[in-house]
Amino acid sequence: MSWKKELDRMLGNARAASFCAAQCSPALKKKILLDVAARMKKKTARLVSENKKDLAAAKTTGLSAAMIDRLTLTPERVKKMAEGVRAVAGLQDPIGSVQSQWKRPNGLKIQKVTVPLGVILMIYESRPNVTVECAALCLKSSNVAILRGGREAMASNRALVAIFKESLKYHKLPSCFVNLVTTTDYKAVDFLLSQEGRIDLVIPRGGEKLIRRVVAKSRIPVVKHYQGICHVYVDRKADIRKAVPIVLNAKLQRPGVCNAMETLLVHREIAGAFLPLAGVLLKKGGCEIRGDALTRRYIPWAKRAKADDYGCEFLEKILAVKVVKDLDEAIEHIETYGSRHTDAIVTEDPQAASAFKAKVDSSSVMINASTRFSDGFEYGFGAEIGISTDKIHARGPMGLEGLTSYKYIVEGNGHIRT
């Protein structure tokens, strides 16, 4: 199989390049990224015309209008991508910092130093901007990127990766710091996922089906994101003037994303004051409500919630609502139905807030704030490679730090162990 040979060569070069990448100075990496951004802007016309090839093919294969929209590059979108690369260029370099250091009683000096992971495989779907984001973040963190984007964006991705390669060559670095997998054979993905020892980390981005497939096949560690089944719990001591905007924001500001609220839990003592008002405003926002019996007492037009509405990731303007008898029932509900992504409490009671943040085992726990803040940019990371629902390696919003590892440097003076 010719793709196998090609991938073998790519991985060999990638491993060799990773040693070199780890040595790149922060200044050089920054320079290259700024240069990439400038080249992207200069080549806008070419990028748009290559993208037209993908769009033409997409129309014949019957891609949905939404998918075609996500695939489309306009001069405006190219400009935005280039600005994204400039932003990454300006971030603090994550490599080479001393995380901690100490001296042992025998005189050994130990340093824990941040290093790149090595070779990172990204598997994702159609949007060409993901190609640019991933390549830029890997470069900034001195990792070699193996990019396996969707076949429907192949011409666009080729043109985008070519820009990175040009800039690397211009700066006398191996162009194989950034690699695009150009075969569309799915067996090639399985092959890549078996290359433990040549690839250090796999990050899949896309629908749950794609991610489950990657996890099932991979012998390489995977950092992943399954579902965001986020809850907002309105406590009996909630300030309704905060609770209402938070609930509306968490559900309606962008219902299709993982940090949007899917289930609302309301303490029974505040349900009468809160639910009728929240219900009216949610309805006004176009939101369907599926509630239990008590909810429907306060929001008569709500549908009856079925058992599987709780724990469902609707990703649209549908909200499951439940009235609970106390904080413990809310926490238990989140334990049972949540996905440990992001869950919020609205309360003015410090004890309730304290119990909630201690007991809720989610990557982000919000106190009097919308679940929508669970995001690398909102946390100030300056970038986001994804949100991890794992507890291993990286948890929650994952910026450049998630693309690093560390090594121990131990300095002695002829020390031997006795």
Next chain:
Amino acid sequence: MSWKKELDRMLGNARAASFCAAQCSPALKKKILLDVAARMKKKTARLVSENKKDLAAAKTTGLSAAMIDRLTLTPERVKKMAEGVRAVAGLQDPIGSVQSQWKRPNGLKIQKVTVPLGVILMIYESRPNVTVECAALCLKSSNVAILRGGREAMASNRALVAIFKESLKYHKLPSCFVNLVTTTDYKAVDFLLSQEGRIDLVIPRGGEKLIRRVVAKSRIPVVKHYQGICHVYVDRKADIRKAVPIVLNAKLQRPGVCNAMETLLVHREIAGAFLPLAGVLLKKGGCEIRGDALTRRYIPWAKRAKADDYGCEFLEKILAVKVVKDLDEAIEHIETYGSRHTDAIVTEDPQAASAFKAKVDSSSVMINASTRFSDGFEYGFGAEIGISTDKIHARGPMGLEGLTSYKYIVEGNGHIRT
């Protein structure tokens, strides 16, 4: 299958207990561990008599003398295990500390707080002391332990786990914080490795075959240790009075462990002064040498190294030796043949040391110190759950910190996203 039902129940209880474990106070955990140590000492006779059952069975199944020795519990060894538990009790509690905190321009307060991983599956071989170590470290880090030890130690492991369970019950905690898998059906292991979502991390400890099998089957993240192919490079500017003891120590102090040196690299300019002396002393220590042509010029009795002697994990008194023309060749050799575990340079030249520590991509890089220091206790962690050859989650010697994750706690005042 009855084991499946039993494991299903065990995992259900474990998940429930993990929420409770996360809430345990440091004082209570310490108290329980001290109590476990006291109970172990008190029950020495019972532990030894249960262990005799395993030993009797082992003799009929023809276990090797070395394996039987590792399996054997004596009153002295029980005392040592109990002391180990006391030592873990005395370590700093790893849970609940604020790793970092910051405030966003919009007023949101963000804290990154250490939390337990949840449920940890340990898969290991015969030694009963691993049962005690793992149970103690999981308890200290508020994780629920699922222990799958070797079938040949079953009676011993049952008796040891019973002590943990008694102490947990006595302190009014769920005894299912510590669980022993009592079925010896290997399908049960495969079943456990498929339980993504109920188990957070798998740590296999044992031979490479066991570990490869676990990695191939697991859908749960695995932190693992493959091989320790450790190098010592004696630079042209090495102080021979340091180089000789370091080389002897790295090879001979305990040849069967992962941080022992397997290959010695010597700069050609120092080979004539260093190798004859080192050769005599290695020979005196009972070490076989397999060298290239230049090595054999200085150590005439050395065997001719075959290609696969480089990169071989001998784990015995055999050493591969190569004379290299410069530092770059040494680094390249380590890149090609090493396992990224631990590699050392002996040099008085700060530039050589600096290049070596920057370029060698190993979890521990030693300067003028023996590779044998690559160890959780030697690094001052107070405990070691293993040494990771991964770059993900935990790298190198892994103490209690490797058994933790974190969560973000975000505190607002009615913040919504715009």
